[in-house]
Amino acid sequence: MLKITGLSVAYGGLHALEDVSLEVAEGEFVTIVGPNGAGKTTLLRAISGSVRSGAGRLEFRGRDMTPLAAHQRAALGIAHVPEGRRIFPTLTVLENLELGSYRRGARAQRGPGLEAVLTVFPVLRARRQQLAGSLSGGEQQMLALGRGLMAQPDLLLLDEPSQGLGPRIVEQIFETIDQIRKSRRLTILLVEQRVVEALELCDRGYVLETGRVVLAGAHDALLADPRVQRAYLGV
Amino acid sequence: MSARARGYVAIAAVVLVGLVLTFGISERYHHRILTLVFLWATMGLAWNIISGYAGQISFGHQAFFGIGAYVTVLLAAKLKLIPWIGMLGGVGAAVLAAVLIGTPTFRLAGIYFGLATLAYPLIFRIVMDYLGYQEVAIPMMREQPGLFMQFEDPRAFDLLALGILAATLVLSRLVETSRLGYSLRAIKENEQAAEAMGVNSFRCKMYAYMLSAAPAAVAGAVYAHAILFVVTPDAVFGVLVIVQTLTVCLVGGAGTLWGPLIGAAIMIPVSETLDSTLGDKLPGIQGVVYGAALMAVMMFAPEGLYWRVRSVWSGRGGEAARTTRPTPVFAVASVTPAPAPRASGAPLLEVRGISKAFLGLQALSEVSFDVREGEILGIIGPNGAGKTTLFNVLNGFLLPDRGEVRWLGAPITGLEPHEICRRGIGRTFQVMRVFPRLTVEENVMVGAFVREGAPDRARARAQDALARMGLGGRACLVPTGLTTLELRLMELARCLATAPRLVLLDEPLAGLSSDGVELMSSMIRQAPAAGVTVAIIEHTMHAMVKLADRLVVLDQGRPLAEGLPGEVTRNPIVIEAYLGKRWLARHLATQGAIDAQDHRP
Numbered sequence: 001m002l003k004i005t006g007l008s009v010a011y012g013g014l015h016a017l018e019d020v021s022l023e024v025a026e027g028e029f030v031t032i033v034g035p036n037g038a039g040k041t042t043l044l045r046a047i048s049g050s051v052r053s054g055a056g057r058l059e060f061r062g063r064d065m066t067p068l069a070a071h072q073r074a075a076l077g078i079a080h081v082p083e084g085r086r087i088f089p090t091l092t093v094l095e096n097l098e099l100g101s102y103r104r105g106a107r108a109q110r111g112p113g114l115e116a117v118l119t120v121f122p123v124l125r126a127r128r129q130q131l132a133g134s135l136s137g138g139e140q141q142m143l144a145l146g147r148g149l150m151a152q153p154d155l156l157l158l159d160e161p162s163q164g165l166g167p168r169i170v171e172q173i174f175e176t177i178d179q180i181r182k183s184r185r186l187t188i189l190l191v192e193q194r195v196v197e198a199l200e201l202c203d204r205g206y207v208l209e210t211g212r213v214v215l216a217g218a219h220d221a222l223l224a225d226p227r228v229q230r231a232y233l234g235v
Numbered sequence: 236m237s238a239r240a241r242g243y244v245a246i247a248a249v250v251l252v253g254l255v256l257t258f259g260i261s262e263r264y265h266h267r268i269l270t271l272v273f274l275w276a277t278m279g280l281a282w283n284i285i286s287g288y289a290g291q292i293s294f295g296h297q298a299f300f301g302i303g304a305y306v307t308v309l310l311a312a313k314l315k316l317i318p319w320i321g322m323l324g325g326v327g328a329a330v331l332a333a334v335l336i337g338t339p340t341f342r343l344a345g346i347y348f349g350l351a352t353l354a355y356p357l358i359f360r361i362v363m364d365y366l367g368y369q370e371v372a373i374p375m376m377r378e379q380p381g382l383f384m385q386f387e388d389p390r391a392f393d394l395l396a397l398g399i400l401a402a403t404l405v406l407s408r409l410v411e412t413s414r415l416g417y418s419l420r421a422i423k424e425n426e427q428a429a430e431a432m433g434v435n436s437f438r439c440k441m442y443a444y445m446l447s448a449a450p451a452a453v454a455g456a457v458y459a460h461a462i463l464f465v466v467t468p469d470a471v472f473g474v475l476v477i478v479q480t481l482t483v484c485l486v487g488g489a490g491t492l493w494g495p496l497i498g499a500a501i502m503i504p505v506s507e508t509l510d511s512t513l514g515d516k517l518p519g520i521q522g523v524v525y526g527a528a529l530m531a532v533m534m535f536a537p538e539g540l541y542w543r544v545r546s547v548w549s550g551r552g553g554e555a556a557r558t559t560r561p562t563p564v565f566a567v568a569s570v571t572p573a574p575a576p577r578a579s580g581a582p583l584l585e586v587r588g589i590s591k592a593f594l595g596l597q598a599l600s601e602v603s604f605d606v607r608e609g610e611i612l613g614i615i616g617p618n619g620a621g622k623t624t625l626f627n628v629l630n631g632f633l634l635p636d637r638g639e640v641r642w643l644g645a646p647i648t649g650l651e652p653h654e655i656c657r658r659g660i661g662r663t664f665q666v667m668r669v670f671p672r673l674t675v676e677e678n679v680m681v682g683a684f685v686r687e688g689a690p691d692r693a694r695a696r697a698q699d700a701l702a703r704m705g706l707g708g709r710a711c712l713v714p715t716g717l718t719t720l721e722l723r724l725m726e727l728a729r730c731l732a733t734a735p736r737l738v739l740l741d742e743p744l745a746g747l748s749s750d751g752v753e754l755m756s757s758m759i760r761q762a763p764a765a766g767v768t769v770a771i772i773e774h775t776m777h778a779m780v781k782l783a784d785r786l787v788v789l790d791q792g793r794p795l796a797e798g799l800p801g802e803v804t805r806n807p808i809v810i811e812a813y814l815g816k817r818w819l820a821r822h823l824a825t826q827g828a829i830d831a832q833d834h835r836p
Contacts, residue, residue, distance in 0.1 A: 014719045014746030035813070036618040037745060037774040164619070193618065196817035210775055226822060232813045233804040234776030 007056035016042040034208035040191040048080035079153035089133025100150030138169035257393040266389035273396035279483040279495025284447035287489035290423025295352035297476035299329040303452025304459040329452035360468040392461040407492035424670035433656035433685035488539020589638035613783030620789040661735030676710035682732035700728040720751040
């Protein structure tokens, strides 16, 4: 579904990604792990089109989407749930979700889509008239996920859904992601620092370190590979 | 001819042109326009000192203009004091007002400072109304016109206004080329970085405010005698005064002494001529034409004509010099000999029980460690561990809630960043904080001023620091033309120009290519030999374990471990912090195997 070849991204001379190649098949759940500053967030941004790629090619379902702008990529069915959630704090939960279905293809299915999201996240149903800014961190993360799902995406990009959350909430979020994936036949690309939690859920994983892919493999192989630790701790 | 001498020759040329015009024109009305050009250029230059150089936009600068006018005229009316002396009283009152206004108002940053300054002229207007000074006429003294600034000959006012313009140009030039001027420009570009480079920003801004109040007061006094004759609150504290001041500065360009002069030379004759020609036939049309001219200038040259012309001019210049390969020589401390080292390994910096919370988030809790003389100490930890917060506490940006930092045995907690810099702790920033509109050399000079008062000496010191970083060929560029590696090297040079004994480096390797990492690491590794101790935050663990002598690990604001790099990275607690409990559970067994392998002889 998604094929990236030789992707490099630099911000004003700062090398964030260098020659990254990876693939995600239809219906697959792929995780990218790696330490802070490895370029994980930049990679997702380059896929969703919010940063421009310097070199390399991005293909979505066989079509070159490198020249497409962010909104055009969203129209192809790519939804990005960004790092730090980025919900609209002064809007209600419902309004936040409705904004998620802004894209043309999703607008027609807004009603059933909303119902489905509120079923997956009962807590959002309970708080649907509340201002999003008044939610707890975990609830805000669920809202961000729900908003991403409202776009009826085929490929969901998730950036650090565990960030700033307690271990119990993280577990809950990961369970929900697993559940969504099974019920919807979604393709998911997840970026995470929590190695084990993320790798256990997925089919395949990549390890990113200082802008480069240093390891790739099936989830159980990576979980058993001591070299993952090397990416984080240097030895 | 040196650059400095050229500046004064240019000022002399302006005076010469002013003299030619004064004696060349004959119509009384034209003399009035010429006087106004000189006066508004002076007022613009006054505003430019605080707002152009220091970037503290003052929307209430007519306060000083009005004080100058009122004090001078009141002293003449009430005490029969000649305006030449009265003017000194006006200047004194304006400078005093600047101190009184600045003391509370400089606590406000950015646009809030500007908004607050709006209030002061309004207050003065109300006070003048309250005191019954709605109209104060200058007492007529026909017997001694010269003594009372009541000249019959309009050329006398031209000369008077030209005189104060020339004095203000010289004052601006002195500010521009002095240590104060560099500090002000650094404050304008990035106040926090300036503080960290040893600039006392409050004091610098206050000096600039006082220096800019004085010429404004003189301009107000002369304006009252040359143009007004009857001083009213509206005429000297009114909004039109600041509008005229801003117009000449924005059209001509702020942040340079030529800008207000160019702006006044164009806009004042245009507006006066429009008033006298079109204003008769179609009342009101002059405002429309004036506004259109102003908009045209803003669209063509939003930063002002001076900067626009300058950028077109310098755009024709040749290609910028290429970088020279850095000579890996670190010792900038050679300019002033490094202080005698303490007993080897003695703690230089002692961090004791530092805690800091933001809105309930405990960023640091009970952090204690030492930085020993001559070592490279690495501070590591996962995202959000509190590493940058720790540096912000160490260099004085943040006050800890609890705990103490001791430097050479004496507490430094609570000192301002510029004081901590002066004591010998330098720092660089994770997101580089360069002064974008200063050249590379001037950026480094800001750091060098900590040790050198004279601009020439500071320049030499900066050139030395840049040459050692291999940036000698880049000195005259602005930082936007530099690569990330060069910018990081420049930041390091700026930090070393303050002659620190300890440098706090916040992710100096971030975003560098592998060559860059190698080069930067080799620069850092030479620091201890030059008498500079290093504390470094870094995510790139591969480089860090090679670079650091010792590591301190933080996790969620707590100190987790401390020791040699090899020990720390094998410590199960550290592995858990980076990769999670469950990773540790899976790999503890294999970890043991790896360690056993490593320890085999």
